[in-house]
Amino acid sequence: MRTSLLGSLNILLRRRPRALDLEKGVVELGLRPNNDGQGRPPIRMRLEDVANDVLIMIFSYLDVRDVVALRQVNKFFHDISHHSIIWKRFLRQSDVPIPPLPPTSRHSLPHLSGLEAERLLLRSVSLQRTWTSRDPSYIDSWAFNANYTVFSMATVPGGQYLIASVGNCIGNGERFTDYSLVIYAMDHPHGGGHAIARTRTHTKAYHLKARYTTIRGRHSIAIAYVRRDWGRRSERENPNPSVDVSEFSGDHEIDPPTPIKYECVALEVPLECLELLSDPRLTPGTPEWKAHANAQPKPFRYLAIIRTRSQLMYPDIDELFGKPYLAVLKRPNSIVFQNLEGGAASTLFCQIPNLPNQPLVCRPFVTQLSK
Structure with missing residues (x-):
């Protein structure tokens, strides 16, 4: 030195x-x-x-x-x-x-x-x-109150923002009746994680995906998720349906007792809006911050909704041909592509090969060491 x-x-x-x-x-x-x-x-x-x-x-x-x-x-x-x-x-x-x-x-x-x-x-x-390091270990840990029950999370590169699928029990019941997506600012100058934006998803959102992208010239975070809904209108409007579609696992194929439809939703959140909502001069949650947040444009904007009665899984967001695209798996053997700047969706059908059913033969592997 x-x-x-x-x-x-x-x-x-x-x-x-x-x-x-x-x-x-x-x-x-x-x-x-x-x-x-x-x-x-x-x-x-x-x-x-x-x-x-x-x-x-x-x-x-x-x-x-x-x-x-x-x-x-x-x-x-x-x-x-x-x-x-x-x-x-x-x-x-x-x-x-x-x-x-x-x-x-x-x-x-x-x-x-x-x-x-x-x-x-x-x-x-x-x-x-x-x-x-050969023996890595974390130096410090911290926790913050998310104010909701968190089901799944996704972060964008750098960890500046965390997007979470959350639920909340309304009233004294033990059943979740309020499902949302919440964006947390993870590096706020006032310390900790702070919720700065929220939008309802009606039922539990799963298979979250988020990434930075540019949509129509705007620097944004594109968010994609899958959710289930009741196939019958009478059940969707029933405040106490016989089956809660949010209770089923998102990672397994299910045989529901009632008709179910699937939605893959893509949302845009402009980074300009998030920067205004995470103003370092204000502490999120205070009356001053709430008045400031209410004066800003709504941060969430719908980009695309793919509806089908076939199971949708594992959405992804990437750029194809210089444009932001949403891709989602549609069971049993197709992938749906949607340009997030508009236009018709395209479906790629994947041919299932007819492979012969050959028995698996296991042979022992023996290594002989010379003296």
């Missing part, structure tokens, strides 16, 4: 440093001798006397440990060490994988704050060390 710091001082101050006391923040500078051969005594100066712009440039040439060590000297160094220039330079020169950020100008490198850039880099380094 001292070599790099002294070298930076030598370049920027045009002096030859001779000593550095980080605990006191003092630099001893030796000046060239006079013409008569008599050298002047070294000058002791405090780093606080150096211009802030020069100090920030010096700090940016150090490594992370040096900056953290200088941060512990005093409040002045603590404040300087949080400057965004320092940590953005670390990010550019980092040799560890950096997790992706939401594809908006707000989360681009030029617009990141010093705290955001520092947090991103330190988390990346921590993840890399844990991932490559």
Whole structure:
């Protein structure tokens, strides 16, 4: 650390440093001798006397440990060490994988704050060390109140947002009658996870899928899920139906006692809306935040709904031919594709091969070792 710091001082101050006391923040500078051969005594100066712009440039040439060590000297160094220039330079020169950020100008490198850039880099380094460790273990854990019963979850790259399929019991009953999708901001400045958007799904949503994408020029999160519904209108409108379609497993084929239909729903949530709802100046859940949220456009927008009486499973969202597409498995042997920017759906039928039924023959594998 001292070599790099002294070298930076030598370049920027045009002096030859001779000593550095980080605990006191003092630099001893030796000046060239006079013409008569008599050298002047070294000058002791405090780093606080150096211009802030020069100090920030010096700090940016150090490594992370040096900056953290200088941060512990005093409040002045603590404040300087949080400057965004320092940590953005670390990010550019980092040799560890950096997790992706939401594809908006707000989360681009030029617009990141010093705290955001520092947090991103330190988390990346921590993840890399844990991932490559022979005995990985988590350093810390935290929990937050989701305010609902969570059935399944999906995250977008970087972990900025978490999408959860949740349920809630209305009244004193033990039966879930209120199913929703909830988006949580997982990296809010006020700490913890906070619910910032919610939309009802009528029945339990399962097989969640979420990813960043661009829809009609808007940077968004596209969400897809599957849900079951009653096949008969009389049962859908009955407040106490004889069969609860939300209780069936989403991973197995079922033989329901009543007609059932399936829906694969694709939703769009513009990232601009989520950034407004996760305003760092407001704490989600407070009256001020609720008034702010009610003044914003509704975040959820329907993109596509695929309805069928055949079982739908495992939706996926990706780009085909430069457009965002939804693909969902339709049992027994077809895949439905839907352009999320509009247009008719297409179905790919997968031919089931007629393979001969051959018995499985197991032969023991013996290895003989020579003496």
